[in-house]
Amino acid sequence: MKLPKVIESLIESFQKLPGIGPKTAQRLTFYLLNVPQSQLDYFSESLLNLKKKTVFCSVCKNITEVDLCPICSDSSRNRKVIMVVEQPLDLIAFEKTGKFKGLYHVLHGRISPLENIGPDEIFVDDLLKRISSQDIDEIIIATNPNMEGEATAMYLAKEIRKISDSIKITRLGMGIPTGADLEYADDLTLTQALEGRRQI
Amino acid sequence: MKLPKVIESLIESFQKLPGIGPKTAQRLTFYLLNVPQSQLDYFSESLLNLKKKTVFCSVCKNITEVDLCPICSDSSRNRKVIMVVEQPLDLIAFEKTGKFKGLYHVLHGRISPLENIGPDEIFVDDLLKRISSQDIDEIIIATNPNMEGEATAMYLAKEIRKISDSIKITRLGMGIPTGADLEYADDLTLTQALEGRRQI
Numbered sequence: 209m210k211l212p213k214v215i216e217s218l219i220e221s222f223q224k225l226p227g228i229g230p231k232t233a234q235r236l237t238f239y240l241l242n243v244p245q246s247q248l249d250y251f252s253e254s255l256l257n258l259k260k261k262t263v264f265c266s267v268c269k270n271i272t273e274v275d276l277c278p279i280c281s282d283s284s285r286n287r288k289v290i291m292v293v294e295q296p297l298d299l300i301a302f303e304k305t306g307k308f309k310g311l312y313h314v315l316h317g318r319i320s321p322l323e324n325i326g327p328d329e330i331f332v333d334d335l336l337k338r339i340s341s342q343d344i345d346e347i348i349i350a351t352n353p354n355m356e357g358e359a360t361a362m363y364l365a366k367e368i369r370k371i372s373d374s375i376k377i378t379r380l381g382m383g384i385p386t387g388a389d390l391e392y393a394d395d396l397t398l399t400q401a402l403e404g405r406r407q408i
Numbered sequence: 409m410k411l412p413k414v415i416e417s418l419i420e421s422f423q424k425l426p427g428i429g430p431k432t433a434q435r436l437t438f439y440l441l442n443v444p445q446s447q448l449d450y451f452s453e454s455l456l457n458l459k460k461k462t463v464f465c466s467v468c469k470n471i472t473e474v475d476l477c478p479i480c481s482d483s484s485r486n487r488k489v490i491m492v493v494e495q496p497l498d499l500i501a502f503e504k505t506g507k508f509k510g511l512y513h514v515l516h517g518r519i520s521p522l523e524n525i526g527p528d529e530i531f532v533d534d535l536l537k538r539i540s541s542q543d544i545d546e547i548i549i550a551t552n553p554n555m556e557g558e559a560t561a562m563y564l565a566k567e568i569r570k571i572s573d574s575i576k577i578t579r580l581g582m583g584i585p586t587g588a589d590l591e592y593a594d595d596l597t598l599t600q601a602l603e604g605r606r607q608i
Contacts, residue, residue, distance in 0.1 A: 210478060211471075211500070212461065212462045212471060212472060212473040213461075213473065214454055214457045214458055214461045214462060214473075215458070215462065215471065217450065217453075217454040218451075218454040218455060218458055220454075221447075221450060221451035221454055224443075224447065225436050225439060225440075226435070226436070226439055227432070227435075232427070234497060234500075235426070235427075235497070236425050236426070237458070238495065238496060238497055239425060239426055240425075240455070240458055241458060241459060241462070241471065241496075243424075245459055245460075247421075247424065248455050248456060248458055248459065249456065250417065250421060251418075251421035251455050252452045252453070252455040252456040253417075253452070254414055254417040254418040254420075254421055255418060255440070255448050255451050255452040255455065256448060256449065256452040257414045258414055258415070258418055258437070258440055258441060258448055259441065259445055259448065260445075261412065261413075261414045262412045262414060262415065262441070271411075271412060271415065271441065272412060273412040273413065273414075278410060295438065296438060296441075297434060297435070297438055300411070300434075
C-alpha cells in the first residue's frame with residue numbers, strides 16, 4: 209500500500225533533518241495529521257519565510273531581521289572587544305549568560321580541510337577587515353575546543369598578528385565544566401584544568 | 409539578544425512535536441537556515457497540504473488521497489477478514505510484511521478512560537456497522553498489547569458478539585519477538601510465550 213503523496217513528501221522532508229531517521233519522520237508526520245490546521249499553517253509559514261525574512265548582519269554576520277543586528281546597534285556595548293564564534297547558536301549561548309558585553313563575529317563554520325572548508329568559505333576576511341579598520345583591544349576566539357576549532361583559532365591568531373601586534377588575542381578558559389565528576393574527566397581535560405589552575 | 413521572529417516561530421513549531429525539546433528545536437531551525445530555499449518550499453508546502461489533500465477512507469478510515477483507499481478498492485483482497493488497528497502506522501507496518509491479504513479498520517485511537525477517550529471518540533460505530541452489513545468471517549483485533557489496547561480489544565469483542573455469534577474474533581499471537589534474548593524477556597512475555605506454545 210502506498211501512502212498519500214503529501215504524507216510521503218512530509219516524511220521525506222523530516223528525514224532530511226539531522227538526527228531524524230525514517231521511523232521518527234513517520235511518527236512526526238502522523239502526529240501532525242491530528243493537530244489543528246492553524247498549527248500547520250503557522251509551521252508552514254515559518255519555514256517558508258525562514259530565509260526570506262532574515263539577513264546576515266553586515267558587520268558581525270549574525271542572523272537578524274534588520275541590518276544592523278540588535279547587538280551591533282546597541283551603543284551600550286563595548287566596541288573594542290570582539291568574540292569570534294562559529295555559529296549563531298554559540299552567540300546565543302553566550303548572550304544567555306549575560307556576562308559578555310562586547311561585540312561578536314560569526315564565522316558560520318570553521319576551517320576544515322577534510323570538508324574542503326578553507327578561510328574563504330567562512331567570514332574570515334570580513335573579520336580581518338573589521339579589525340584593520342577599527343580600534344580593537346581584544347579578540348576572544350571562541351571556536352569549539354576540537355581539532356577544527358583549534359586549527360581555526362591558530363589561523364585567525366596568525367592573521368590578526370599580521371595586522372597588529374598590540375591587539376590582545378585570547379581563547380576561552382578550558383578545564384573541568386561545572387557539575388562534572390573529576391573521576392570521569394578525560395586526560396586532556398584534566399591536563400588543561402591543571403595547566404589553567406588559578407590561585408584562590 | 410532576541411532572535412528574529414520567524415526563527416522564534418519555527419523553533420516554537422518544532423518544539424510542539426512529540427520528543428523534540430528546546431535544544432533540538434533550535435538545532436533543527438538553524439540547520440534549515442543553511443539549506444536551499446527550494447527544500448524549505450517543499451517542506452512548507454507538504455505541511456500546508458498535509459490535511460487538505462488527505463481524507464479518511466469512508467470504509468476503513470485509513471488515510472488516503474482518494475476515497476476509497478487503495479486497500480478497500482483492491483478487488484484481489486479478502487473482504488471477509490478485517491484487521492482492526494489503532495493507527496494508520498500500524499496498518500503500514502502490517503502491509504510491509506506482505507502477509508495479510510484482508511481488509512483493515514483504523515480506529516484512530518484506543519479506549520482510554522484516563523484520557524477521556526471512550527468508544528464514541530474512535531471509529532468503533534463504523535466498524536460495528538460494517539460488520540452488521542457485510543458477510544465477515546474473521547475480525548483480527550490488532551490493538552497494542554498494553555492496558556488500553558487490551559481494554560479496547562475486550563470491548564470490541566463484546567460488541568461484535570452482540571451482532572453475531574459466528575464471526576471468529578482473534579487477537580495477535582503473543583510471546584517472544586524474533587531476535588530477542590530469553591534472559592531479558594519480562595515475566596509476562598515469558599508466561600504468554602509458554603501459554604501460546606506450538607508443536608513443532
